[in-house]
Amino acid sequence: MARTLISAVLAALALVGALAAQVVLAGDAQGYVKAGSRAAAHGACVEPTQYMRRHHMDLIQHQRDATVYQGIRGTRHSLAGCIDCHVGPGSDGHPVAVNAEHQFCRSCHEFAAVKVNCFDCHDGVPKGGPLSESAQSALDAATQQGRGRGNADGSVRSAREGQGQ
Amino acid sequence: MMKHPPEGIDQGRRALLGVAVGVTTAVVAPGLVLHAAALPSAAPPGAQRSGPVTDRVRWGLLIDTSKCAEGCRACVDACDRENGLDLQTRPAGQSGRAWADQKAVWIRKVKLADDLTGRVTNLPMMCQHCEHPPCVDVCPTGASFKRADGIVLVDRHTCIGCRYCMMACPYQARSFIHEVTHDQLTRVPRGKGCVESCNLCVSRRDQGAPSTACADACADAGHHAIVFGDLKDPRSAISQALTGLPNRQLREDLELNTGVRYAGV
Ligand code: SF4
Numbered sequence: 001m002a003r004t005l006i007s008a009v010l011a012a013l014a015l016v017g018a019l020a021a022q023v024v025l026a027g028d029a030q031g032y033v034k035a036g037s038r039a040a041a042h043g044a045c046v047e048p049t050q051y052m053r054r055h056h057m058d059l060i061q062h063q064r065d066a067t068v069y070q071g072i073r074g075t076r077h078s079l080a081g082c083i084d085c086h087v088g089p090g091s092d093g094h095p096v097a098v099n100a101e102h103q104f105c106r107s108c109h110e111f112a113a114v115k116v117n118c119f120d121c122h123d124g125v126p127k128g129g130p131l132s133e134s135a136q137s138a139l140d141a142a143t144q145q146g147r148g149r150g151n152a153d154g155s156v157r158s159a160r161e162g163q164g165q
Numbered sequence: 166m167m168k169h170p171p172e173g174i175d176q177g178r179r180a181l182l183g184v185a186v187g188v189t190t191a192v193v194a195p196g197l198v199l200h201a202a203a204l205p206s207a208a209p210p211g212a213q214r215s216g217p218v219t220d221r222v223r224w225g226l227l228i229d230t231s232k233c234a235e236g237c238r239a240c241v242d243a244c245d246r247e248n249g250l251d252l253q254t255r256p257a258g259q260s261g262r263a264w265a266d267q268k269a270v271w272i273r274k275v276k277l278a279d280d281l282t283g284r285v286t287n288l289p290m291m292c293q294h295c296e297h298p299p300c301v302d303v304c305p306t307g308a309s310f311k312r313a314d315g316i317v318l319v320d321r322h323t324c325i326g327c328r329y330c331m332m333a334c335p336y337q338a339r340s341f342i343h344e345v346t347h348d349q350l351t352r353v354p355r356g357k358g359c360v361e362s363c364n365l366c367v368s369r370r371d372q373g374a375p376s377t378a379c380a381d382a383c384a385d386a387g388h389h390a391i392v393f394g395d396l397k398d399p400r401s402a403i404s405q406a407l408t409g410l411p412n413r414q415l416r417e418d419l420e421l422n423t424g425v426r427y428a429g430v
């Protein structure tokens with residue numbers, strides 16, 4: 001009888017602990033999302049936050065292979081989309097790389113003590129848009145309609161807007 | 166084609182592998198073929214690709230060397246801007262000469278002079294997008310690969326920087342990135358320790374843009390020496406030009422069936 005009681009108490013304690021941990025984690029994440037980034041304005045990420053926290057790397061890796069081998073770009077799980085949405089402005093208003101100190105990717109990865117390799121090749125700031133300016137004008141000429149894509153100035157609000165990311 | 170090539174090129178093994186792969190595909194995914202007909206062959210102008218690339222197109226270039234001007238670098242500069250290669254900086258302490266040798270270059274201007282006649286020919290040289298690419302044959306990790314639409318490129322995620330492919334390429338088309346990179350363009354991620362080369366403006370292909378940076382720049386400079394297009398579409402500008410203009414592959418003796426063809430050499 002005493003045993004059952006003790007296990008019940010222990011189980012209850014574990015549950016409380018787990019819930020508290022969730023709250024703390026959620027609080028942490030709120031701190032990681034940068035003020036002024038598009039992510040801060042959106043209520044939700046491309047998938048539920050809990051899922052993203054555990055599985056974002058799988059989604060990005062899956063998208064990576066689809067992009068490199070099959071040429072499928074600009075979907076909701078692209079790394080470029082993550083950077084676009086999570087890059088925040090510095091004190092001078094210019095975007096600060098997501099992998100810079102205290103920024104979204106870096107601060108959480110430091111907390112989790114997981115090295116991130118994406119930025120060996122990918123820049124942490126959106127730059128140049130999906131098409132170069134010259135490609136964009138050639139495309140516009142071919143389709144006879146300006147669509148206003150392309151983002152040569154590397155501003156935070158980039159060319160992916162309105163592309164259903 | 167030569168009757169007795171100096172080194173016999175045995176395409177038999179490739180053919181056998183091809184058959185094996187073909188059979189597996191048919192068994193594993195008999196339904197795929199039915200789907201293929203419904204997929205767009207290339208992204209329509211202005212539209213981002215939604216389905217995978219298919220082999221119903223093969224992208225290529227035709228370079229009319231008679232129109233390629235001496236001293237003109239329009240295509241090289243446009244390529245550098247398109248792919249962020251103009252953002253490379255010389256490492257501190259490296260000599261200008263060493264840097265010229267080492268920095269990544271996707272297109273080189275080559276000048277050929279015939280000793281006998283004195284005739285000079287200029288041409289841009291880039292990855293030839295071989296149908297049987299030696300760079301793919303030698304790659305130990307599978308990073309160097311050929312996309313279904315004929316574009317040969319490097320998956321930088323799996324490239325280990327061994328540089329076998331650079332040795333294997335008969336056209337010296339590939340560059341190794343020696344230094345840490347900064348300020349890369351979003352559409353062209355590039356980083357230290359990987360090999361890279363011309364990818365026929367692969368991001369333009371996937372966004373449905375009509376041409377390549379080099380072909381556009383050459384036309385803008387008034388030379389029109391580069392034609393880009395689908396080699397499998399008999400109505401494309403490049404196929405029409407290939408039919409009308411005497412042209413060849415460079416080093417056709419290697420039987421690589423290159424996607425880049427040259428006229429006037
Ligand atoms: S030209 Fe060189 S890099 Fe390009 S496909 Fe052929 S072997 Fe590979």
Ligand code: SF4
Nearest residue numbers: 304324325327328330
């Ligand atoms: S350098 Fe990279 S792409 Fe080239 S052969 Fe080695 S692993 Fe393959």
